[in-house]
Amino acid sequence: MTVFNEYQLRQEIIRVTRIVANQGLIRSSDGNLSVRLDENRILMTPSGLYKMSMEPDDPIVVNEQGEVLIGKPGLKPTSEINMHLEAFRQRPDINAVLHAHPPYATALTIAGLPFPTDYLPEVLIALGDVPVANYGTPGTPALAESIQKFIKDHNAIILSHHGSLTVGETLEEALIGLERLEHAAYTYSLAHNLSQPVPLSEEELTHLREVGERIRG
Ligand SMILES: [Zn+2]
Structure with missing residues (x-):
């Protein structure tokens, strides 16, 4: 695996x-991203x-407890810091966490529909089952708690009435998970x-x- 330095990760x-x-x-200003240094x-x-x-010097360096180590004056880490820390705590195998607000995937939860895993082959192969975490007020510990029971076994989670959380070895991998998730939700919505x-x-x-479990390991 390519090892990136801090400068490269800020650019990434x-x-x-x-x-x-x-x-x-x-x-x-929605969404938030983090990478392990x-x-x-x-x-x-x-x-x-x-x-x-x-800009590249805006992202903030924190430790595993969420304390700021390096940051520009006036800037604070994302309000969803606890959700990111929870993901890193449970997953030593990942280096990147991406929280976004994909409209189609989120709309399904507002409509009370589960994520459509059973309609497109690439979903089960690339993502596996995608759980929907209970709603938790953004910026509160409830959101971090909502992913607690899923993040160990899933690289993609939908946050009810809110958005998505995808993780990966790299930020690009977390991005690819997000794109797949939203594209599946979009295609399903068209069919619906x-x-x-x-x-x-x-x-x-x-x-x-079976194929997916073999590929994802
Ligand atoms: Zn959010």
């Missing part, structure tokens, strides 16, 4: 943030900044508008689950 946060914003998966330090987007204006969506057969779903 900006690059991935722009991709996420350009695709409409976050708006305004080393065993004890995490680089995290600040709270309240318009994402398209964020046309008629009653038809899932893949049980036999094919079992096969795809």
Whole structure:
């Protein structure tokens, strides 16, 4: 695996943030991203900044307890810091956490529908089952608590009435998870508008689950 230094990771946060914003998966100051710098330090987007204006020296370095180690005056870490720390705490195998507000995936939860895992092969292969975490007020410990029971076994989680959380070995991997998630929700919504969506057969779903588990390890 490529090892990135802090300078490169700051550039990578900006690059991935722009991709996420350009695709409409976050708006305004919504969403937050973080990457592991080393065993004890995490680089995290600040709270309240318009994402398209964020610059490479804006992300803040915190320790595993969430204490600020390096940050520009006037900037605080994202208000969802506890959700990021929870993900890193439970997953020593990941280096990146991405929280976004993908409209189609989020709309499904507002409509009271589960995430459509059984309709497109790439979902089960690349993401596996995607759980929907109970609603927790943004910026409070309730949101971190809502992902607690899922994050150990899932790289993609939907946050009810709020957004998504995807994780990966790299930020790009977390981004790819987010894109897949939203594209599946978008395609399902199109089908839902046309008629009653038809899932893949049980036999094919079992096969795809096995393939996915093998690929994802
Ligand atoms: Zn949010």
